[in-house]
Amino acid sequence: MLNIPKYYEDPKTLHIGCEEPHAYFIPYLNEENALTKSREDSKYFQLLNGEWDFRFYNSIIDVEDGFYAADYAINDNYNKIKVPMNWQMDLDKGYDVPNYTNSDYPYPCDPPYVPDDNPCGIYIRDFELDENDLSRDLFLNFEGVDSCxxxxxxxxxxxxxxxxxxxxxxxxxxxxxxxxxxxxxxxxKWCDGSYLEDQDMWRLSGIFRDVTLVYEPKVFIEDMYMRSEMAEDFKSAVFKLDCVVKARRAQFDGGKLKIEILRADGAEFASAEAEVKPLADGEYCNISFEIPVSNFELWSHEDPYLYTVRVTLSGGEYTDRREHKFGFREVKITPYDRKTGRGPFILLNGVPLKICGVNRHDFHPDYGHAVPESIIRSDLELLKNSNITNVRTCHYPNSRRFYELCDEIGILVMSENNLETHGLATRVPRSNPHWTAECCYRVRNMVNSYKNHSCILFWSLGNESGNGNAFAEMKKEILKIDKTRPVHYEPDAKLKTSDLFSEMYTVQTAMKEIGENKPHIHSRALWNLGLGYHLKPSDYIDKPFIECEYSHAMGNGPGDLEDYHETFYSNERFCGG
Structure with missing residues (x-):
């Protein structure tokens, strides 16, 4: 019998040995290597996908100890499994059964505990390293594993x-x-965190996104945060970049950090340079740039013009080079104008925005949650060709490649935190300090990981998870990192946390009273016994209204899209859905 600490039932233990979340980028050997735009072409990157040895157990109590030993002999009880893949999708092997459920949890609820009959899988893979590899810092990344x-x-x-x-x-x-x-x-398959993942979807398990090994220099660019501050006429701006440089298992005698902003054709648009102070082993420093720019192209869903931001650290024997795409754009909310009677608006680059969007699960009937890049691209191109401009990542962050493709293709994104407690929303997370801490970690992870993607216009705290202090605390965590995007949460009782007035499936007669800024009953749901919350006109007069869900097709297709869109365009307060 396996003897391990039950971290999977301890809400105070979310992670052990993990690095702090940061923006995603990989080191490149040189400029030519970076320009390939493929991380697989980097000398300092290795993809560990492919066939792994795998053994499935119906219950964790049946797992035999010792499988993790370096000299463990893999026996006939193991099969090969493809990574990434949800183990339930290996259909001929009998690894568990896919669960589809909405608000009901697929196991008896006793948070934070989960059943002893908790299906699990052992994954084993060998890989090679040489002395050159060990001269750098090695980081093993798992981009998606369900549940722990x-x-x-x-x-x-x-x-x-x-x-x-x-x-x-x-x-x-x-x-x-x-x-x-x-x-x-x-x-x-299940852990205490599963109580925060009660999404209306197929419940699938295993390693379902890429496993990668990144070889960092011992003095490296640990994090970057890019944004732009626009002039009122959008003809000039200040490009802002915050970098974290860190020494790890090394001493740094100081050097330079250079930033180059390149146009789409590779021509230099702007550049700057700063000194980096000496760093002892384990030390880091923050370096900020503010670069005035003009005559730039704006990024939008109509013209997704992307610049390349290249950051190079040099000093002594250490060199580090990173790149990330960047679009100049601004999203903000303007309140109702009492003088003119106009608004409120969501403005993208100063222009009122009508959201024409869909909710998208990162799911495919043949691949489960391990959706190949080719299918993500075809999904987004289908949306683009259908005049759909926005995606809400229901109800968790999508894959890294999804955001990169949205930057490239021009899809506006509401990136949603991995949080839904639909069936327990009267209890979890509410204001419980342990659940609040886990919710805050999740939202920090999302924002830190994807903060540099121009496609993201909104952060969403989650879906159908009731109310409580957890949501105000999550917003505080977001604003510590990024103040450039509005924050969304549909069930927000009195609209004290959400920057948007958001509802689900609001019928058009009720939308009319919102358009006229009349008293309104908001968010009828399980966690308020269907009674909703009474809003006064002053509670939402300055909040643009969106339908974060409004036309659900499970069975027969909806026939109300035209009526909804006529309503969206009937009032400036309505900003689409």
Missing amino acids: FYLWINGKFVGYSQVSHMTSEFNINEFVHTGANRIAMLVL
Whole structure:
């Protein structure tokens, strides 16, 4: 029998051994290497997808100890499984059964505890390292594992993580050696975090996004945050960049940090340089740039013009080079104008925005949650060709590649936190400090990971999870990182947290009273016994109204889209859905 701490039932233990969330980028050897735009072409990147050894158990209590040992002999009880893949999608193997449920949890509810009959899988994979690899800092990334996992390398415990639709990153230098190395993982179907993941969807398990190994220099660019501050006429702006430079297992004698902003054709648009102070092992420094610019192209869904921001650190024997796409754009909310009687508006680059959007699950009937890039691209191109401009990532962050493609194609995104407690929203998260801490970690992870993507116009705190202090605390966490985007949460009782007035499936007669700024009953739902919340006109007069869901097709297709869109365009307060 396996003897491990029950981190999976301890809401105070979300992660062990994980790096702090940060923006996603990888190091490149040189400028030519970076211009390929493919991370697989980087010398400092290795994809660990492919066939892994796998053994499925119907219950964690049946798992035999010792599978994580460096010399463990893989026997006939193991099969090969493709990574990434939800194990239920390996249909001929009998690995568990896919669950589809809406608000009902697929197990007896006793938070934070989950059943002993908790299906799980062991994953094992060997990989090679040489002396050159070990001269750099090695980071093992899991971009999506449902629901939680324990990680060992060469028989040593590395860490634990939970939050299924986000990245978990581990520094593994102290666990590896030259030659063959072995990764062993125990992935559980359910954990205490599953109480925060009661989305209306197929419940699927396992490693369903990429597993990667990144080779960082010992002095490296740890994080970047890019944004622009526009002049009122949008003819000039200040490009702002905050960088974190860190020394790890090394001492840095100081150097330079150079930033270059390149046009789409590769021509230089702007540049700047700053000194980097000496750093002792374990130290870091923050470096900020503010670069006045003019004569730039704006990014929008109609013209998604992207610049390339290249940041190069140099000093002594250390060099680090990173790149990220960037679009100059501004999103903001303007309140109702009492003098003119106009508004409120959502403005994109100073122009009122009508959202013409859909909710998208990162799911495919053949691939589960391990959706290939080709299908994500075809989804987005279909939306674009159908004049659909916006996607809400219901109800968790989508894959890294999804956001990159939205930047490129020109799809506006509401990026939603991995949070829905529909069936327990009267109890979880509410104002419970343990659940609040986990919700705040999830939203920090999302914002830090994707803050540089121009396509994201809104952050969403989650879906159908009731009310309580957890939501105000999550918004505070967002604003510590990013103040450039409005925050959305539909069930917000008195609209004290959400910057938008958002509802689901509001009929057009009720929309009329919102358009006229009359008293309104908001958010009738399970967690308020269907009674909703009484809003006074003053509660929402300055909040643009959107329908975050309004036409649900499960069975027969909806026939009300034209009527809704006529209503959206009948009043400036209505900003679409």
